[in-house]
């Protein structure tokens with residue numbers, strides 16, 4: 001992997017793995033610089049699964065293999081506890097292509113689920129913004145709330161491949177089919193395709209999709225096909241957004257947009273301090289306490305991982 005963080009705590013940020021960044025962020029201190037007797041090993045924490053990782057090639061020459069980090073199957077004292085289940089579910093540990101299925105729930109006691117919900121509560125506006133940018137569709141507060149409700153009702157935080165770095169896209173992946181009509185569509189390709197394939201569809205000056213006969217024709221979208229690929233040493237994840245036409249109940253495909261997860265942009269947004277940058281109070285308020293309230297409603301569900 002090419003990212004790292006310093007603590008398993010879910011609120012902390014993560015960094016691109018570059019030598020100078022690693023040296024500065026760790027201050028070259030214990031436990032990141034770990035004296036193993038015969039040599040000093042370099043450690044950090046996996047941003048996706050909270051397991052310890054080892055930095056390989058920190059001081060290697062350019063001609064040798066590039067700097068990277070890999071999971072290590074043991075607890076590093078004072079840094080991170082090793083959890084096998086979290087490792088097995090970690091997309092950054094995949095090293096194999098996975099066609100994930102929604103049925104592949106659930107996580108057990110690996111500590112990630114609770115962190116996912118904490119991150120959502122504190123960063124919901126940023127998560128929605130990252131998702132909106134990926135989709136090319138404006139996500140209104142109402143739609144954001146619908147997505148969050150579906151996410152909680154589907155218990156997406158227990159999904160095997162929900163990780164700390166793919167939250168915005170998991171919010172989409174677990175949502176039900178929704179209408180695209182009256183939504184503002186920024187993605188030019190989607191706009192053109194809809195206009196080409198649906199004679200009654202137009203866009204107004206705000207970029208909202210307008211359909212002449214709302215009653216009979218519906219344009220909807222949903223998400224499918226969560227893919228985790230290991231390519232050129234890195235993990236890439238994607239989901240497909242399916243846009244389709246429903247005429248009197250008959251389904252006709254309009255287009256598929258493959259949404260590649262932009263881990264880097266999500267990292268950038270998460271790294272902006274909580275009190276800095278533009279925050280959307282409406283979205284933050286909307287997510288505030290929602291997971292907790294939801295959990296209380298579902299008495300049967302309890303976290304074992306404090």
Ligand SMILES: [Zn+2]
Nearest residue numbers: 046048049090
């Ligand atoms: Zn991991």
